[in-house]
Amino acid sequence: MTTPNSLDTAADSTEPVVRLGAGAVRGRLEDGLAVFRGIPFAEPPVGEDRFQAPRPVRGWEGVRDAFEFGPPPPQESGIQGRTGVLEGPTGDDWLTVNVWTPEPGSAARRPVMVYIYGGAYKLGHSGSPGYDAQHIARDGDLVVVTLNYRVGIEGFARIEGAPANRGLLDQVAALEWVRDNITAFGGDPEQVTVFGESAGAGSVAALLVMPSAAGLFRRAIAQSVPGTFFSDELAADMAAAMAAEAGLRPTATDLATVDPRELPALGEALAPKMTQHEDRWGSVVHTLTPFSPVVDGEVLPTTPWQGLAAGAARDVELIVGHNRDEYRLFVVLAGRLGQLGEEDAATALRRFGPGPDAEQAYRAAFPDASAGELYERVQTDWLFNMPSLHLAEAQLAGGGRAHVYELTWPAPGLGGVLGACHGLDIPLLFGTFTADLGNLLFAEVEPSPEALALSSRFRASWTAFARTGDPGWPAYDTEHRPVQVLDAEPVVTAYPEEASRRLWEGYTFPALPLAP
The missing domain is CATH 3.40.50.1820 (Alpha/Beta hydrolase fold, catalytic domain)
Structure with a gap:
């Protein structure tokens, strides 16, 4: 983890400082907004924590500069005009949030919008310039949060010795961070809207029916929801094929022997061969990704369509479109x-x-x-x-x-x-x-x-x-x-x-x- 700066009494007094449960962070004033980047919401998911559910971040002393976006999670190369090689900090602090707020520390309790990026469940980074949330925060006079979550094999491969849907669990942990900390930024934890596009919309759909996400948001916006959710059996079979590309078993122990930055290559190696498995995997082999949320019966107990029809999110107001x-x-x-x-x-x-x-x-x-x-x-x-x-x-x-x-x-x-x-x-x-x-x-x-x-x-x-x-x-x-x-x-x-x-x-x- 990046070591936060200690309290700097010579720092610009106009730079906003917010005190959180884990410690204080210093942001910047940008065109009338206070902006905080790269705040960790969970421990780096490496070492013993690799392929596990996110753990709460440890605290720090002094004031941590929140000037730069956190490092991107390991991911494949480009798609849809994006690239897997992203400029920005390097390191293992993939699980970070960014906040745009008109008035940190305000008692106004503004509504909060939390954005989840897309990228075929194998790409994405909240620090991408396309997700600069200044216009949303400024035009809407509200607080906007963007977040990183694990993608690809790290986040979604169904492997032995690891919980399913780790990328979704990261999103839940970020929403828990919002619940516990957003008041310090002038936001209202009772007025949270989660929104996302493509794989981000699929994530929103999943969150609507996940027991661990219940009560963490009041409203949801899903933009272009993908219909591809995997059964446990399909996801496990695809993970086995990916691991086999490196002569490994589809287990957390085996895959942990591969550097996180090299692991996405296994997914890339499988992609051009997916059609060879059409008789077992079906139409999904003709999509751009071997990753999707997994209906494992525990983290994600059902598909969003089945769960919503059963009333899982009847109290959540929803926008959905395409x-x-x-x-x-x-x-x-x-x-x-x-x-x-x-x-x-x-x-x-x-x-x-x-x-x-x-x-x-x-x-x-x-x-x-x-x-x-x-x-x-x-x-x-x-x-x-x-x-x-x-x-x-x-x-x-x-x-x-x-x-x-x-x-x-x-x-x-x-x-x-x-x-x-x-x-x-x-x-x-x-x-x-x-x-x-x-x-x-x-x-x-x-x-x-x-x-x-x-x-x-x-x-x-x-x-x-x-x-x-x-x-x-x-x-x-x-x-x-x-x-x-x-x-x-x-x-x-x-x-x-x-x-x-x-x-x-x-x-x-x-x-x-x-x-x-």
């Missing part, structure tokens, strides 16, 4: 836009569609769609859109309330070919148009007044929800199906993807099984 053209990003990154033929469409429809007659049903529902459009449509539906919609419907079935949105405004980068693709909501929400994924989605294009207005609307809706539970549009119901469409001219209308909704009506998103 982007219209989610899968377009992956088609473009693969260089296949305009290159997809009828055979590609037929294979995708049979592989990802709901039920044995999915190909015929999709072709009948979208008679004018090209082969490329069908290929994208079914994968958008299977991977993100229908899991997101069904999460809202499960929440209603369990006696709760949900607000649903769809982003339809197209990304301007690359000549506008990306549409309203996966990840577009991140730069719009954070206002980070030239960082990380924003570099691609807004490539060589200055944000237009239209983009800036939509970005402002995103933040206004999300922060209003964090403050009041009302994002500014009606709650979803299964009769009228009101949905906020986010575009240049936002409107509330009946769910726009009705053809897809009907195709997937009655489908359940089970924990993906291991085939015999």
